Amino acid sequence: MENKKYAKDYTLSELMVAATSREIKDRETIFAGVGLPCLGALTALLTHAPRAIIATEGGCIGPLPKRLLLGIGDNACAENAICTTSLWRLFSDLQRGYFDVGMLGGAQVDKYGNLNSTAIFGKGSYLNPAVRLPGSGGANDIASSAKRTIIMIPLDKRKFVEKVDYITSPGHIDGKMREKLKLRGGGPSAVITDKCIFRFDKNTKEMYLDALFPGVTIDDVLSNMSFEIKVSPNLRTVEPPTEEEVQIIRTLDPKGIYTGDGLSKLTFEDYIQMLEDSYRNIGKLYIIKLGRQAFERCSK
Amino acid sequence: MVFDGEKMMELSEALKKFLSNGASLSFSGMGGEQCVAHAYEIVRLGVRDLTLIGDSPCEAADVLIGAGLVKKVEVGWIGYAVAGIAYNYRRAVEQGIPNKIEVEEYTNYTMGLRFLAGAMDIPFIPTKSLLGSDIPNYNSRIKIVDDPYTNEPVALLPAAKPDLAIVHVHKADPEGNAQMLGFSSNAENIARAAKHTIVTCEEIVSTEEIRRRPNLTLIPQYCVDAVVELPFACHPWNMPYYYAYDIPFHMKQMDAFRTREGFLKWLEDWCLTCEDHFEYCKKVGWDRLNKLARIERKFMKIE
Numbered sequence: 001m002e003n004k005k006y007a008k009d010y011t012l013s014e015l016m017v018a019a020t021s022r023e024i025k026d027r028e029t030i031f032a033g034v035g036l037p038c039l040g041a042l043t044a045l046l047t048h049a050p051r052a053i054i055a056t057e058g059g060c061i062g063p064l065p066k067r068l069l070l071g072i073g074d075n076a077c078a079e080n081a082i083c084t085t086s087l088w089r090l091f092s093d094l095q096r097g098y099f100d101v102g103m104l105g106g107a108q109v110d111k112y113g114n115l116n117s118t119a120i121f122g123k124g125s126y127l128n129p130a131v132r133l134p135g136s137g138g139a140n141d142i143a144s145s146a147k148r149t150i151i152m153i154p155l156d157k158r159k160f161v162e163k164v165d166y167i168t169s170p171g172h173i174d175g176k177m178r179e180k181l182k183l184r185g186g187g188p189s190a191v192i193t194d195k196c197i198f199r200f201d202k203n204t205k206e207m208y209l210d211a212l213f214p215g216v217t218i219d220d221v222l223s224n225m226s227f228e229i230k231v232s233p234n235l236r237t238v239e240p241p242t243e244e245e246v247q248i249i250r251t252l253d254p255k256g257i258y259t260g261d262g263l264s265k266l267t268f269e270d271y272i273q274m275l276e277d278s279y280r281n282i283g284k285l286y287i288i289k290l291g292r293q294a295f296e297r298c299s300k
Numbered sequence: 301m302v303f304d305g306e307k308m309m310e311l312s313e314a315l316k317k318f319l320s321n322g323a324s325l326s327f328s329g330m331g332g333e334q335c336v337a338h339a340y341e342i343v344r345l346g347v348r349d350l351t352l353i354g355d356s357p358c359e360a361a362d363v364l365i366g367a368g369l370v371k372k373v374e375v376g377w378i379g380y381a382v383a384g385i386a387y388n389y390r391r392a393v394e395q396g397i398p399n400k401i402e403v404e405e406y407t408n409y410t411m412g413l414r415f416l417a418g419a420m421d422i423p424f425i426p427t428k429s430l431l432g433s434d435i436p437n438y439n440s441r442i443k444i445v446d447d448p449y450t451n452e453p454v455a456l457l458p459a460a461k462p463d464l465a466i467v468h469v470h471k472a473d474p475e476g477n478a479q480m481l482g483f484s485s486n487a488e489n490i491a492r493a494a495k496h497t498i499v500t501c502e503e504i505v506s507t508e509e510i511r512r513r514p515n516l517t518l519i520p521q522y523c524v525d526a527v528v529e530l531p532f533a534c535h536p537w538n539m540p541y542y543y544a545y546d547i548p549f550h551m552k553q554m555d556a557f558r559t560r561e562g563f564l565k566w567l568e569d570w571c572l573t574c575e576d577h578f579e580y581c582k583k584v585g586w587d588r589l590n591k592l593a594r595i596e597r598k599f600m601k602i603e
Contacts, residue, residue: 034382057408058330059483066599070547071381073331075540078482079599084540087330087355087485088412095409095428118405118434119393126438132393134379134386137356141409141429170432181431182452263382268548268588275544275595 006239007246012194013259014249015213016152017043018241019192020103023150027051028100031142034072035258037103037152039249046248046289055099057138059085064290066282067275068253072138091138095145097184102146104139104188107131108164109153111207111227113171113188113200115143116164126166136168143169148189155193160225172205196221197238198229211236251285254278307527308474311341311500311577314526318496323463324351326415326494327360329534330408330485331381332545337533337577338466338500339363344571353462355411355486359537362386363571366563368398374460376408383547384554388563397560404439406430410457412486417459418493426454465494467519468533470542471509472501476524479516481602482540488518497523500530502542532581532589541600543592549584 007014013036020040024030026049032041034056041054053062058073062082069076078084093099106115117139122130143149151171153159172178172187191198191207199210208230209221214237222229241249249259255274256262266274309317319325319342327335339360342350348369352361356377364370365378366388378389391397406414410429417425424443431453436442443456467487469478478499480487491497499519504527510517536553538545556562574580581589 056331058332058485070538070545071331073329073333073483073485073538074545075332075482075538075596075600077331078540084483086412086483086488087408088416088489091409091412129394132390134389135375135377135405136407136435137377138408140407140433140435143433144429144431166438167432167434173432177432182428183431184428257382263547263551266548266551268546268591271548272591272595275599279598 004239005243007241007243010241010246011259012213014241014246015238016040016192016194017249017259018245019197019238020150020152021047021245023190023192024049024052024101029053029055029098030101031055031094031099031103031138031146033103033105034069037105037150038069039252039258041103042252043245043248046285047245050290053082055090057087057090059087059090061085061090064286066286067278068257070257091141094141095184097145097147099146100148102142102149102185104143104149104151104169105153106139106151106168107133108159108161109151109191110161110164110171111229112173112175112205113149113151113191113207114164114167114173115139115151115169115171116166118166118168121165139169143171143185143187145184148186151188151191153191153193155195155221155224157224157226160227162227172200175205195224201230206230208232209235211238213238214240248285248289251281254281307476307524308504309526309528311338311528311530312345314498314528315341315345315347318464318498318525319347321347322349323347324353326353326460326462326465326490327357328465328467328485328487328490329537330356330483332534332538332540333468333485334359334534334537335466335468336360336535336537337530337580338468340571340574340580341577342369343367343567353460355408358386362388362557363567365389365392365401366398366557367567370401371399372402372404374404374406374411376406376411380550380554383550387557391560404441405435406439406442406457407435410455411460412489414457414460415486415489415493417457418461419489422459424456424458426456428454430455460493462490462494463496465490465497466500467491467497468500468530469518470502470539471505472499472527473505473507473510473521474527475507475521476519476527477507477510477517477521478519478524479510479513480518481516484518491519491523496525498526498528499524500528500533502531502533502539504529530577533577535581535584535589535592538596541602542596543589544596544599546588546592
């Protein structure tokens, strides 16, 4: 842990990715969503968790892609994977208890980590919502059965609400229900926002403020939430990303598709060039971080 | 009853034979591997009052809903993921444009289990998903009961048995033995759960080639009624080993779909004025499609 070289120049997204990466331990199995969560999982794999296994919903297990994952069913999910199978088979492995970590997002979260990604009711109802969202996808299944989940969601009064309009993915439900229902997984362990990290009290299962991002105050956090929470007596400051982490994140996502607004500007020619460059640069990263054996597996 | 006759045919012919107004319909694909050409052909034929049954039938669902051909969806998710949200789905639910649709919600896994139950021809299947969420509270077909063996709560899901399955694979022979490379979402069970199954493929191969690697066969011929060769059928989505995701194209499409007028113009330009999928490919540009195929081979080669 000593002699860490922290990056002087980094973005908020990069800090979120690094914070997510640090939640993952070596040899863990991770059910990853696309975007920042997946960048976090890959960063973990290329730093302190080289034997971690990432799986994506379509049925891909343990890919080592030399390009950015552009979706849970992108070809990159199958690239250099240890197993490609079917959706119901992979999710059955999840229900069976083989997955340590699940990663989730949503439009609303409450103090028990219950998530809504189905509909914002507004003045309406489920049948006539103000905003219809995509729905559960695999989120409910991951929330039910992963041993622990990590939630990534930007801090916002409209997102951190007293009561979510609709529980798409159960967190600790009301604090007691999860055990009564004998859900297979243990529920959320951390909420990573763009200002801080929350965790959950062992007894009450309520969210508390565990760590602040550098330069953020307690008031910055509390004034951006619609419910009250406790602050940890041992409130920490989140370590900034290291130079190594930032370099990895920028190699994985060179155009800022997830860490910036790169997607809206991406032309077809830029895109093909990005893939060509990634093939070389991410390949090189694998040799440096994972050793020649892994690289040879990837470059045959 | 599997269709008794020559199985190889054009997509339009297969759809005319096996898809009628009011039918229920399932597509393969998850994230990538989406049935796009198929949805466009259904729009050209104007088959309506459809019930879509699927895990995450992103593009097909959104396009068919926008075209006003859908009355009900039984799904886990509808959206375009990284490219954007499903504007047509939103307009239908929020504003009833072009028509109100009935939404019966599940999750990706529980839809997968419903197809598994359908493929096994059992009436229902239990799961430990869904408990403690609001999904069963708004879907009366999900039953929460105590397991008679352990007394533990479980959610019961009704089997899914669509009238028609449309499954897109990498390779199939003329009898319909279908092989996939890479992940397969719920394709194998969708094909088996349905009353009729249309297999479309990137390339038709000989039965000898199928026999060389039988473990790649997801769907044997006895599940299949029609076989259609349909290269680049997922464009702009990806097909592992065959072509990369054309996300810049998708971003343009999403821009258009943002408004009702934009969507209708897109449908006119890319679907209705193209006689078939090959006209669509020509319009996208074979050069562009070949670039997507070439870059994919750099990352993933078939040996």
